[in-house]
Amino acid sequence: MKKSLILAATLIFTAMTAFAQNNDGRIPAKGFAVYEEKGHFKPYEFTRHAVGDHDIQIEILYAGICHSDLHHVFADWGAEEYPMVPGHEIAGRVVAVGKDVTRFKVGDYAGIGCMIGSCRHCDACEQDLEQYCEEGAIMTYHGIDRYNDNEHTQGGYSNTYVVAEDFAIKVPDNADITKVAPLLCAGITSYSPIMQAGVKKGDKVGVAGFGGLGHMGVQYAVSLGAEVTMFDITEEKREDALRMGAVRYVNVNNPEDMKGLDKTFDFILSTIPAKYEPVMYLKMLKLDGQLGIVGLPAFRNMPTLSVAELVMPGARRKVFGSQIGGIKETQEMLDYSVANNIYPEVEIIKAGGAEIDKAYQNVLDGKVKFRYVIDMKTMK
Ligand SMILES: [Zn+2]
Ligand SMILES: [Zn+2]
The missing domain is CATH 3.90.180.10 (Medium-chain alcohol dehydrogenases, catalytic domain)
Structure with missing residues (x-):
């Protein structure tokens, strides 16, 4: 007292x-x-x-x-x-x-x-x-x-x-x-879209961009029982991804790593803050798969997405943005x-x-x- x-x-x-x-x-x-x-x-x-x-x-x-x-x-x-x-x-x-x-x-x-x-x-x-x-x-x-x-x-x-x-x-x-x-x-920005997407045990989840947001995203998805694949552009973070519970790390600059990923994910979270090609990730989604976007690059580097990529590929897919x-x-x-x-x-x-x-x-x-x-x- x-x-x-x-x-x-x-x-x-x-x-x-x-x-x-x-x-x-x-x-x-x-x-x-x-x-x-x-x-x-x-x-x-x-x-x-x-x-x-x-x-x-x-x-x-x-x-x-x-x-x-x-x-x-x-x-x-x-x-x-x-x-x-x-x-x-x-x-x-x-x-x-x-x-x-x-x-x-x-x-x-x-x-x-x-x-x-x-x-x-x-x-x-x-x-x-x-x-x-x-x-x-x-x-x-x-x-x-x-x-x-x-x-x-x-x-x-x-x-x-x-x-x-x-x-x-x-x-x-x-x-x-x-x-x-x-x-x-970083925590809430990755947590919220994972919850919005309804990620659950056994889901195949990708997290693109292994920085401040991405390294939280992998932890939340793993904690929900998802099987998580981490995407980034460097070899240096491969061990970190596995240590944080990811089952796979994909260096998108390595063609070997990129094989066999089409139509395999229920949900992909993009945290990438630089120029990239969203279609690459869209193609990896299963029927009714979702791409949640939280990374916001500089205006001069803003990625774009053609509506053709949503309608034509023969797999209904959803794209959404999320802010904190x-x-x-x-x-x-x-x-x-x-x-x-x-x-x-x-x-x-x-x-x-x-x-x-x-x-x-x-x-x-x-x-x-x-x-x-x-x-x-x-x-x-
Ligand atoms: Zn912030
Ligand atoms: Zn208000």
Whole structure:
């Protein structure tokens, strides 16, 4: 009893001292931003809005580096605003709660994924699919927070975040907090389409693209009892695929590996973030097989699919796209992952501009296995 009181007192004291408020109630924050397209990461000081009645404030412990962050920094998906603090894979600890907050208390672990708000009343929001909000989901960074004075949102490569409790994810105490952050984007983005496709025991599943998303996809599909084949363009990851439970690894540049795959899969998940030929995977689907697409390459490299390939080959096939997951499903994914010990393989780096720049280069060069996570506590 005494011990927990001391702990609570320490946490409250930490909350009060670590994150002071400005006169206008805003909370000073610091992190790493790029100041221009393709820029380098440099320290950046900014503020977060005050903790509202339904908000929680999180001290960020770990932030994952998602391939999308690179697309934003490189303006691959259109113009961006700078300075930009990327990061939508956030794991931390609650340091303050608004007076009407019911799901969190100070000291709890909490996570934030790709979005921090939505209208809450459109058809999509009513179905717990806030990512498809008809008025637009508010992104964790490079977003405009219309419920907080239209402030420009800044992401997780920083020390703190203030978020509505409804858009925060509860992280169980027994979770491996060093590895939780990438679940909030890479995890849910691969989990959701696997669930949408109804993957079940004995299904033949392919996962194309063995990066941050793909290495989560293989783990979820294997956990459901599917027979998983991993596709990538290199020999280097062959052992990793088998270690993660895949029954086969296909190097698509190796013609031998590619033999005998036509019409063999129930479901293929494409996580590929670069130019590729979707028809190649379509041909591998059985009758009524499904291709779920989550990888989004740069606009200049966007793959296309001819309708002829859907109608003519004599095998009814379905193609669908999927974007992250709603908050309810993200919570399900997180609980499922922790309960089944499914985590990303992470390399933890220090919070520094040069370190983040180097990690970006390694992601571009395909040298990451499988997710970089920034230890935000090491920020000076
Ligand atoms: Zn992401
Ligand atoms: Zn909505």
